[in-house]
Amino acid sequence: MKTTVKKNKVSLIGVLLDGIVFKNPVLIQLLGMCPILATSTSLENAFGMGVAVTFVLFFSNIIISLLRKIIPEKIRIAAYIIIIAGFVSVIDMILKAYLPSLSSSLGVFIPLIVVNCIIFARAESFASKNGVIPSAVDGIACGIGFTIALSIVSAIREILGNGTILGFHIFGESFQPATMMLLPFGGFLTLGFVIALVQFVTDKIGKGGNK
Amino acid sequence: MLNKSSSKKSVSTTELKEIFATGLKLCIFMSVICVMLFFVNSITAEKIAEFESKKINDAIITIMGDDPNMTIEPLEDLGDSSVKEVYKIDSMVDEQSQLIGYCVYAKAKGYGGEFNLLVGLNADGTVKGISVISDSETVGIGKKVLTDSFLSKFNGKSEGVTLGSGDIVAVSGATVTSKAVTSCVNSVLDFYESTLKEADTDENNG
Amino acid sequence: MDLFINILIIIGIFGGLALIFGCLLVIASRFFAVKQDERAEKIIALLPGANCGGCGYAGCASYAEAVLSGEAKPNLCTSLSQEEINAIAEISGAEASEKSLPTVAHIKCCGSNECTSNKYNYGGIDDCRSLIRLGGGEKSCVYSCIGLGNCVKACVFGAISVKNGVAAVDTKRCKGCGSCVAACPKSLIELIPATARFSVYCSSKDKGKAVNAICDNGCIACGICVKNCPNSAITLKNNCAVIDYSLCDGCGICAEKCPKGTIRSTKGGKKAVKSSAPAVKTEKPASSTGTFSFDVKNTDKD
Secondary structure (H helix, E strand, O other): OOOOOOOOOOOHHHHHHHHHHHOOOOOOOOOOHHHHHHHOOOHHHHHHHHHHHHHHHHHHHHHHHHOOOOOOHHHHHHHHHHHHHHHHHHHHHHHHHHOHHHHHHHHHHOHHHHHOHHHHHHHHHHHOOOOHHHHHHHHHHHHHHHHHHHHHHHHHHHHHHHOEEOOEEOOOOOOOOOHHHHOHHHHHHHHHHHHHHHHHHHHHHHHHHHO | OOOOOOOOOOOOHHHHHHHHHHHHHHHHHHHHHHHHHHHHHHHHHHHHHHHHHHHHHHHHHHHHOOOOOEEEEEEOOOOOOOEEEEEEEEEEEOOEEEEEEEEEEEEEEEOOEEEEEEEEEEOOOOEEEEEEEEOOOOOOOHHHHOOHHHHHHHOOOOOOOOOOOOOOOOOOOOHHHHHHHHHHHHHHHHHHHHHHHHHHHHHHHO | OHHHHHHHHHHHHHHHHHHHHHHHHHHHHHHOOOOOOHHHHHHHHHOOOOOOOOOOOOOHHHHHHHHHOOOOOHHHOOOOOHHHHHHHHHHHOOOOOOOOOOEEEEEOOOOOOOOEOEOOOOOOOOOHHHHOOOOOOOEOOOOOOOOOOHHHHHOOOOOEEEEOOEEEEOOOOOOOOOHHHHHOOOOOEEEEEOOOOEEEOOOOOOOHHHHHHHEOOOOOOOOHHHHHOOOOOEEEEOOEEEEOOOOOOOOOHHHHHOOOOOEEEOOOOOOOOOOOOOOOOOOOOOOOOOOOOOOOOOOOOO
16 A cells, blocks of 8 residues: 655745745845846846746746646756746747836846746746645745845945935935945845845844744 | 666667657647747737837937928948948928938947947038937946936037047946947948948939 | 748747657656666655654665665654555565554753753854853753754754753654754753653752752652652652653653652643742842853762
């Protein structure tokens, strides 16, 4: 007789919170850092990128979850990439048609969403093993988590590096911003500090709960 | 070590079937995705082309002025490597077509990739104005170059422009973009000298 | 019609490419396949996959191989039911063995923040081993649970947690694998039968007076439990009560009679025990004064 390994029931709220907070793909799992560094020069870019990634995550998770029993093991990777690339192409065309300024700002990083670690990691580790609804929720949650992390870094970089937020000058026109924050070096610094802060806070909360 | 026991040349029919079936599955995924892309493309392609041409038209009007008698005539087969399209701008006054100038849609290689400028030329070949069609420069650095305060410095220039000489100084911290704009304007001016001027003279003489 | 032809061309090109590559991938996977004993896969499917090491092997895969080679018996994994053990025996061709009696982990300390005090405040790395040489930990008792969670980290089933400064086992989740036993630097954790209903939550070797001074619930070796146990299952060893589970029948008289509340139900929750002997409390040290002093306790036996 075959005994089945007991699977834990997946709770949707748990999945949602995991993706946004506890297992945030950028700040905790440290995935998808390349597009973060490159597109976090302004908050507007950040929102656009975040929405694009969430769109792709949502749909690709759903499709991959629907097809998880049909996709043969050996062509798994090829099949996932085809599906993800399909949706990235769709969002690329949509952006070019309806939001062309955002599309040209983000430039080559929209096509690079295809090889964004986050999307492939969620497809491989979650969508291929769970049902459609949890996968959809996970897609949205990770997308939101990514957007939040990206927005935090972008806001810091835009304020310090350009003196503006969403294009509005907040320090007055004569403010001399630290332009280096907009260079890749500034990006690394900002991302590093944000991650360090998050680790510090979660450690404190963890200790507080235990003691 | 390669496992030879089951993958010898004598592949059984069930294995062949499995190979073909798996390949077919991948083929089906690919086809479905392709069809989906095809349909999305057919919906958006028009809008994309429309938008691009609208942007150019708007830029031409901004540079050359909003003249109700103005006609915009795209010239064919004239572009060289850096020039994408050329438009001849005429004005119909009393049924006489008078040359106002040219608008050259040219590309330049900036920091964040290729960007596109529309350079408006007067009838005498001097720069009338420059408009940015698309770019991926960094906010706060490269984008500062692509603003009227820098681009308007090129107005009235007719020959090779050098950065740093006289009134055109590169924007500090954005040298690459500044140089790209300068070399683009220079190539447009060269293009005028080499191609457009003659065509113009031919027309006047002929 | 035009549309249709376009679509066909696209499907033809890309679909054809996909077909070719799909076939190539399958062929390649056969070519590069790693031969694995099918029986091992079946056995691994029956194992819980937690890689806890309780069986004594590096992980579930190693254990499966060991069973197949005859080196290990099928009943070493404590998570399995008797049916699963029988199934594994069948697959590997070993003789049937009986499931060993289930055990759970038991932590011989109940010194929470409420019943004891700290001799100093520690702000270093979260590892129990780092405090071993510092008077055996922050708490006043050198035999106490340090509470930094080496056992928590070692447990793959999430059955241990640190609550109020002392580690506690969730007996429902504990599989008796023994990973925590090895992890505790003070060897405070032992495996007791899962059927045990009462245990002694102390391992202090100090004499009664010393224990009384520093812990509300420590064992003072008064011997009341020994005298009252109907099965003579408890004895005093090194100034601390010890239960022999082969004799214990779970009546709970020892827990009822224990004046310090050291003997408790394993189901968790403090048994309502009146601490009849009023403890001689030392002043709890003011928090973070920056200085600390060790209680120089007489830990030598007389």
